[in-house]
Amino acid sequence: MSTTTPRRDRAKQAKPATTQTLKPATPGTSQTASGRHSQRWLAWIFLAPTILGMGLFTLVPIVASVVLAFFRWDIISAPTFVGFDNFAEVVQDPTVRVSFLNTIVFVIVAVAFQLGLALALAVMVQEKMPAWLRTFFRSAFFFPLILSAASVSIFMRYLFNEQFGVVNWFLSFAGIPAVPWLTTPGGSAAVVILVYVWQNFGFSFLLFIGGLASIPAETYEAASLDGATGWRKHTYVTLPLLSPTTLLASVMAIISALQVFDQPYVLTRGGPGDSTRTAVMVIFESAFQRLEFGQASAIGVILTLIIMAITAAQFRLSKRFVFYQ
Amino acid sequence: MTGATTGRLREISRRTALGALGAGIVGATVASWPRLSGSDIPGRGDNSLSIAIMGTAADAAARQRAIDAFTRLHPDIRVKVQAIQAVDWKDFFTKILTMVAAGTPPDVVYVATEGAQLFADKLAHPLDEYLRRDAADMAEFFDDVHPSLVEAFMYKGSLFQLPMDWNAANMYYNTTAFAQAGLERPADDWTNVDFRNSLAAMRKARPSDFTPYYWTNRLFGGVVPWLYANDTSFLKETRSTGGDWLWDSFYAKDPSRGLRSGGYQWLEPNADDPRVFETFDYLRGLVKDGLGVRPEEGGGSSLVGLFASNRIGTTPAGGYWVQGLHEAGMKENDYDVAFFPKWRTQRHQFGTAGYAIMKTAKDKDAAWEWIKFSSSREAMELIFPNPVTTPARRSMVNEALYSGKGPAHWKVFYDTLDKFPTTGPIPAPPQQAAVETALMKNVSLAVSGDERQLKQALESMQRDLELALRRQS
Numbered sequence: 001m002s003t004t005t006p007r008r009d010r011a012k013q014a015k016p017a018t019t020q021t022l023k024p025a026t027p028g029t030s031q032t033a034s035g036r037h038s039q040r041w042l043a044w045i046f047l048a049p050t051i052l053g054m055g056l057f058t059l060v061p062i063v064a065s066v067v068l069a070f071f072r073w074d075i076i077s078a079p080t081f082v083g084f085d086n087f088a089e090v091v092q093d094p095t096v097r098v099s100f101l102n103t104i105v106f107v108i109v110a111v112a113f114q115l116g117l118a119l120a121l122a123v124m125v126q127e128k129m130p131a132w133l134r135t136f137f138r139s140a141f142f143f144p145l146i147l148s149a150a151s152v153s154i155f156m157r158y159l160f161n162e163q164f165g166v167v168n169w170f171l172s173f174a175g176i177p178a179v180p181w182l183t184t185p186g187g188s189a190a191v192v193i194l195v196y197v198w199q200n201f202g203f204s205f206l207l208f209i210g211g212l213a214s215i216p217a218e219t220y221e222a223a224s225l226d227g228a229t230g231w232r233k234h235t236y237v238t239l240p241l242l243s244p245t246t247l248l249a250s251v252m253a254i255i256s257a258l259q260v261f262d263q264p265y266v267l268t269r270g271g272p273g274d275s276t277r278t279a280v281m282v283i284f285e286s287a288f289q290r291l292e293f294g295q296a297s298a299i300g301v302i303l304t305l306i307i308m309a310i311t312a313a314q315f316r317l318s319k320r321f322v323f324y325q
Numbered sequence: 326m327t328g329a330t331t332g333r334l335r336e337i338s339r340r341t342a343l344g345a346l347g348a349g350i351v352g353a354t355v356a357s358w359p360r361l362s363g364s365d366i367p368g369r370g371d372n373s374l375s376i377a378i379m380g381t382a383a384d385a386a387a388r389q390r391a392i393d394a395f396t397r398l399h400p401d402i403r404v405k406v407q408a409i410q411a412v413d414w415k416d417f418f419t420k421i422l423t424m425v426a427a428g429t430p431p432d433v434v435y436v437a438t439e440g441a442q443l444f445a446d447k448l449a450h451p452l453d454e455y456l457r458r459d460a461a462d463m464a465e466f467f468d469d470v471h472p473s474l475v476e477a478f479m480y481k482g483s484l485f486q487l488p489m490d491w492n493a494a495n496m497y498y499n500t501t502a503f504a505q506a507g508l509e510r511p512a513d514d515w516t517n518v519d520f521r522n523s524l525a526a527m528r529k530a531r532p533s534d535f536t537p538y539y540w541t542n543r544l545f546g547g548v549v550p551w552l553y554a555n556d557t558s559f560l561k562e563t564r565s566t567g568g569d570w571l572w573d574s575f576y577a578k579d580p581s582r583g584l585r586s587g588g589y590q591w592l593e594p595n596a597d598d599p600r601v602f603e604t605f606d607y608l609r610g611l612v613k614d615g616l617g618v619r620p621e622e623g624g625g626s627s628l629v630g631l632f633a634s635n636r637i638g639t640t641p642a643g644g645y646w647v648q649g650l651h652e653a654g655m656k657e658n659d660y661d662v663a664f665f666p667k668w669r670t671q672r673h674q675f676g677t678a679g680y681a682i683m684k685t686a687k688d689k690d691a692a693w694e695w696i697k698f699s700s701s702r703e704a705m706e707l708i709f710p711n712p713v714t715t716p717a718r719r720s721m722v723n724e725a726l727y728s729g730k731g732p733a734h735w736k737v738f739y740d741t742l743d744k745f746p747t748t749g750p751i752p753a754p755p756q757q758a759a760v761e762t763a764l765m766k767n768v769s770l771a772v773s774g775d776e777r778q779l780k781q782a783l784e785s786m787q788r789d790l791e792l793a794l795r796r797q798s
Contacts, residue, residue, distance in 0.1 A: 075426045076447045095789075163536050163618055164631060183619035183769050269622040270762075271542075272769035273785070288419040289758030290793075 069297035079294070086298035096299060098274045099282040100306075102189075106278065107257040110193050114253050115246070118201045122208035123238070138209060142202040149199060153266035156195045157182065160267075185275035188268045192276050196263045200256065204249045211245030212238070243322040251314050258307050279303050373403035374691050376680070377424070377431035379417040380408045391707040395698045402691045407431060413543070414439040415758050425685075432686035433695060436486060437678040438477055438750045439544060439757055442589075445480035446755040449681040452484050453570070455693045460574055466700045467575035469718040471742040472585055474677045475571070477750035479588035482567020487700045490714040491677035492643025493741040493748065494550040496520075496663045497732075502537075502638045506530040510734075511663045513744075517554065517607060520639075520666040524616040527638040537638040538617035539631065542768045544751050544761050546641040547620060549674050551608060553749065556669040557600035559764055559786065560591035560752045560794075581746040591754040594790030596767075596783050600669075605779055609772045619773050622765050629653055632660070641665065643675070644715035644722075644738040647730050651712075657731025664737060664744075673741050673748040677717065715739070756793050763789035 069086055073079035090096050125137045144152065159166050160181040168178045181187040215238065223237050239246075261280040264270055270277030270285075279299065287296035378384060385408035392404045411417035418440045424430050425448070436444050445451075456463055466487070467475070474488035498511070506526040511519065524537035541547055552558045567587030576582050595601060611617035629646060631637050633653035650660060665673050680699060682692040698704050702718060709716050712726050715738045727735040742748055754760060763786060771782035 075422055158627065164636065180619050182621050183773060269765065271622045271766045272773065273766055273782070285762060288422060289415065289762065290756070291422065
């Protein structure tokens with residue numbers, strides 16, 4: 001409905017103009033109409049590969065995974081329809097519940113650190129550093145993001161080894177005894193968060209750099225004339241005017257953190273116990289280790305709904321906290 | 326109004342007609358086409374015998390000489406080896422299952438004990454008919470291979486794989502660290518108490534930057550060898566009936582014939598067994614007293630390097646370590662290997678591997694010919710020129726294989742099976758991945774805290790194992 005109305009309006013608007021300018025030549029009118037028609041086809045032809053790709057590799061898998069959530073399927077045998085059984089089993093599974101709880105805690109802590117660190121460094125780099133050094137740090141902070149998360153995690157696993165890791169070796173100079181980083185629940189959670197934040201804060205950092213650059217210098221000058229000093233400028237100028245960027249950075253950081261997998265999988269395999277097991281890890285384990293593709297899809301559907309709900313809540317709250325220039 | 330409506334209707338109906346026609350063509354094509362899979366991609370669905378092994382392209386290349394020899398014997402069979410990189414066997418099986426889901430399963434897969442029952446239960450084709458047919462040709466192979474290795478591949482009375490290589494969890498030790506602590510080579514029947522005393526002596530001799538006992542949290546070489554030595558396991562072990570056809574055909578005169586069965590079964594959890602608690606408590610004591618490390622989940626990849634750096638006193642491993650230690654610079658007298666310490670028994674844990682024919686294999690006869698050829702001494706010598714594993718054939722575990730690389734007591738490797746005939750495979754039911762996760766996730770907690778935490782961890786393990794075994798059963 002909504003798409004036909006504007007098209008009709010456009011047609012109405014276009015008709016008199018054509019009639020006026022090309023009144024004597026009626027064939028001209030039909031040429032324009034057929035030209036528009038062929039342009040429309042041309043547009044569809046150019047869009048077709050993208051639409052086809054999106055349809056085949058995004059839309060179809062999404063629909064298939066939702067449908068699969070209502071089946072029991074182990075790849076090898078034929079799928080069996082089980083209704084909502086997968087959802088019921090998933091909700092009752094203590095490992096799934098713990099993994100979702102871990103994921104929520106991880107999101108809160110990791111995103112807070114990621115955004116806080118990115119913002120602090122962005123302000124520092126943007127305001128306190130000369131241009132050449134600014135360029136260097138922009139690249140340096142973004143660099144971890146282009147590394148493979150699995151490779152980084154393997155590397156970090158060596159660094160944080162209790163007996164032979166470099167981290168404990170350095171700590172030993174300060175008289176600190178060897179810390180069991182990866183073999184205790186607290187230590188392993190801390191390392192997973194640390195590695196994740198280190199690797200991902202660069203993206204938020206770049207967003208903040210862009211946001212800071214877009215704040216007009218006159219606003220700061222006006223604030224200075226009003227007697228605002230450094231900290232007050234940050235509180236009353238920078239943070240409010242950066243709020244659209246903060247919203248974007250937080251939405252992206254939360255969505256990404258809710259899907260954390262590589263770091264805990266490689267560093268700790270979800271352990272000790274279930275202390276670092278995350279929602280996506282449980283999806284992977286259900287599907288590819290236990291061959292319960294239906295349950296894996298059910299967990300995936302639940303996770304998607306949670307991500308959608310959180311994102312919607314963020315945008316709703318943004319009406320109160322985000323200021324546009 | 327009417328005219329506009331008519332015009333719009335005419336336009337929509339034309340589009341609708343075109344759209345419906347297009348959708349109809351696509352729908353009819355999809356409906357009439359058999360399920361599309363990866364093998365429909367041009368170039369993928371050729372007729373060669375595809376063999377999947379765990380490893381790198383270099384590992385695949387190392388098999389080329391064996392492939393060439395096979396091709397000379399069977400010029401009509403084209404062989405294609407796919408090396409699949411994986412962190413561990415669980416990861417490898419995951420990738421094979423992904424290939425199955427994609428519709429491009431290999432015809433033959435090199436499967437270790439960890440996945441033997443998963444494949445036997447769901448994916449593999451039994452070898453029984455081929456072994457009966459070619460019994461005369463195969464007699465020489467079975468004469469040279471210990472029956473314990475064969476039994477590990479029996480499942481519900483049928484044989485699904487022939488063991489090509491294997492490894493027991495023996496105890497490697499650093500000879501320098503032993504000498505510094507004033508220790509002699511351990512006796513063959515040393516006990517868990519002797520072992521602990523040895524660790525304490527090493528700790529006393531080298532108080533810092535040294536780990537007397539390094540172990541990892543995984544199915545092979547983790548807590549399981551200790552459970553076996555204490556005559557228990559985290560799963561209740563039973564045997565299925567059947568398989569007499571094989572034992573009577575090939576092992577009728579073997580002294581351990583009476584022990585053989587139709588295959589191992591692990592149907593129930595056993596983490597609440599008091600001996601399991603006792604075993605974990607022993608390991609917890611080692612960790613608490615600084616004699617052993619808190620094991621990381623998985624691990625193992627860095628272990629060779631750490632052992633070669635002389636910072637580890639003892640660790641459980643098999644014959645697969647020898648080449649790695651040699652390449653890492655260890656001389657043959659820098660280390661040695663002993664039997665695993667005795668507790669209530671001296672039953673060892675072992676893992677073995679061999680080729681399985683997939684149910685979906687296009688040409689199972691060709692797949693069998695490959696397996697039969699691979700089990701020959703000629704092929705095994707081409708595939709295992711170095712001690713990167715322990716060959717399943719007893720005759721190949723000889724002085725020549727270990728010369729210049731060590732260890733001095735390399736005979737320990739095969740003697741493990743001969744001296745301790747109850748030595749058993751890694752407990753790996755068809756639900757192996759879930760079972761392994763249930764075990765591993767609780768081990769670190771069990772050995773890291775106090776007695777109360779140990780009890781909680783074992784209760785949690787029992788619950789997780791129940792759930793894991795209930796699934797897919």
